[in-house]
Amino acid sequence: MQVRRAQLDELELPLVEPFETSFGVEKRRRLLLLTLRGQSGEEGVGECVAARDPLYSSESVATARWMLQEYLLPPLLRDRVATPADFVDRTRALKGHSMAKAAAEMALWDLYAREHGRSLSAxxxxxxxxxxxxxxxxxxxxxxxxxxxxxxxxxxxxxxxxxxxxxxxxxxxxxxxxxxxxxxxxxxxxxxxxxxxxxxxxxxxxxxxxxxxxxxxxxxxxxxxxxxxxxxxxxxxxxxxxxxxxxxxxxxxxxxxxxxxxxxxxxxxxxxxxxxxxxxxxxxxxxxxxxxxxxxxxxxxxxxxxxxxxxxxxxxxxxxxxxxxxxxxxxxxxxxxxxxxxxVPRGPGIGVELVERAVARARRRRRTFRSSDY
Ligand SMILES: [Mg+2]
CATH class of the missing domain: 3.20.20.120 (Enolase-like C-terminal domain)
Structure with missing residues (x-):
């Protein structure tokens, strides 16, 4: 797979009701969404679960954005990866930042499945x-x-x-x-x-x-x-x-x-x-x-x-x-x-599609990265 373009969207979405755990209360969810476009024109999307603040884990929206920009997107945009597992192997040496890695890996899985015309489940x-x-x-x-x-x-x-x-x-x-x-x-x-x-x-x-x-x-x-x-x-x-x-x-x-x-x-x-x-x-x-x-x-x-x-x-x-x-x-x-x-959705990839209007409404910032940037 060759990723041609990566789009990193930071969204804010109100929850139906505040969600309280022993860590604290969340009322609105801040999150990163990563969209990878392959050579085929297909796109795969992954979500980063890091919260706005590093309370549940040491990762946050800001650390994940930094990790993706500096370390995880450059090799994806520069080189080819054979499979999502290949990406995992190549980024293993980078310590921690599992939430940032997961966002990229899951976007790759969606792209990989769509490029094969099969569901992610399959x-x-x-x-x-x-x-x-x-x-x-x-x-x-x-x-x-x-x-x-x-x-x-x-x-x-x-x-x-x-x-x-x-x-x-x-x-x-x-x-x-x-x-x-x-x-x-x-x-x-x-x-x-x-x-x-x-x-x-x-x-x-x-x-x-x-x-x-x-x-x-x-x-x-x-x-x-x-x-x-x-x-x-x-x-x-x-x-x-x-x-x-x-x-x-x-x-x-x-x-x-x-x-x-x-x-x-x-x-x-x-x-x-x-x-x-x-x-x-x-x-x-x-x-x-x-x-x-x-x-x-x-x-x-x-x-x-x-x-x-x-x-x-x-x-x-x-x-x-x-x-x-x-x-x-x-x-x-x-x-x-x-x-x-x-x-379990049966369509290609994750089997559901982003609703552009809803994403645009929730978007707080967007950054686009291209192969030519690296
Ligand atoms: Mg638990």
Whole structure:
């Protein structure tokens, strides 16, 4: 593949409602969208999941823009790359910046699939026509509001609900949701909010209220604390932020520190790495599932294609477009289908198209790079 032109758009989109986790509150999403045009004239698009500020990770919109401009786009515009995996190999020596790398890698995958006239799902080896999904529910103003919110998602048709928790917002909300919905498939995610000393109390409320899995309760480097919690066996311990690459996953698997794996392609460097992580987890009989990071329809489409691979067996955090955004920047928007599923687009590439008008409305800046610039 030869990339002739790269366009980097910075967008700002209002969320349907503020999304609060143990890291903070997001009301409007700032993000980068990267469009790569190949020699064929086809275009591939990738979304960068870095947030405006470096709170969730060390990356931000500004660091990702810089990384793309200085290090990731020049080799793409100067040289040919055979495949997206080839790009991953060539940029491996560059430390960190996995979100910036993922944006470029995923845009390349879309372009690669379109140049072959095939869907991204098919190119990745996916076989599912629909993928099972759940919904992630942020911290709410009150327990009553949470129970009502969960109820509205169940009415929408979601079968699995993940509650964001943190110290002080755990036992009561989990108890109330469990009482209101006794058969619900219930997960919680703490985004590292607890000290290891909280393991005993987490184990008590998670077991008592039949929480199926507890995601990333402790700091990303606290593998030993996760291992100890995972020994109880009454609920799964899911790792998310702790897993940054294949080496960190192999180490955590070796130590039995996890019994579920959240794979976020936008966080770990793209689809090539994600597919590899899920395969490794499956070989160790640890179920993997595709996570989300408030992506627009672009990142959502990449996630749905990834989730269509057999290595993923648990319902993804990929909800319908209207769960997150008032207006979607792709056509067609994702809608929840039967049995809590999203349909895997079958058209070329990610199978959805950017709506130029919507992108233009959300655009805050744009920069175009050409082969001749380098
Ligand atoms: Mg998480």
């Amino acid at each position: 190119m990745l080896g996916g076989r599912r026509r629909r993928v099972e999904v759940g919904v992630s529910v942020g911290i709410q103003p009150s327990v009553d509001a949470l129970v009502r919110r969960v109820g509205s998602y169940l009415e929408d048709g979601y079968h699995r609900v993940k509650l964001k928790v943190r110290p002080g917002w755990d036992l009561e909300p989990v108890r109330a949701v469990r009482r209101a919905y006794p058969d619900l498939r219930l997960w919680v995610d703490a985004n590292q909010a607890y000290p290891p000393s909280a393991a005993g109390s987490i184990a008590r409320w998670a077991s008592r209220f039949e929480v199926e899995q507890v995601e990333q309760p402790f700091a990303e480097h606290a593998i030993e604390a996760h291992r100890q919690l995972n020994r109880g066996g009454r609920f799964r311990v899911c790792l998310d932020e702790s897993i940054v690459d294949r080496a960190s996953l192999d180490d955590a698997l070796e130590r039995s520190a996890l019994s579920s794996l959240n794979v976020k392609p936008g966080r770990v460097g793209g689809l090539t790495v994600s597919r590899d992580l899920a395969g490794a987890a499956k070989s160790s009989r640890v179920p993997a599932w595709v996570g989300g990071m408030l992506e627009t329809g672009v990142g959502r489409a990449h996630g749905v294609a990834l989730a269509s691979i057999d290595s993923f067996s648990f319902p993804a955090d990929l909800s319908a477009s209207r769960r997150y955004y008032l207006s979607e920047i792709i056509d067609r928007p994702f809608e929840l289908g039967p049995a809590s599923t999203l349909e």
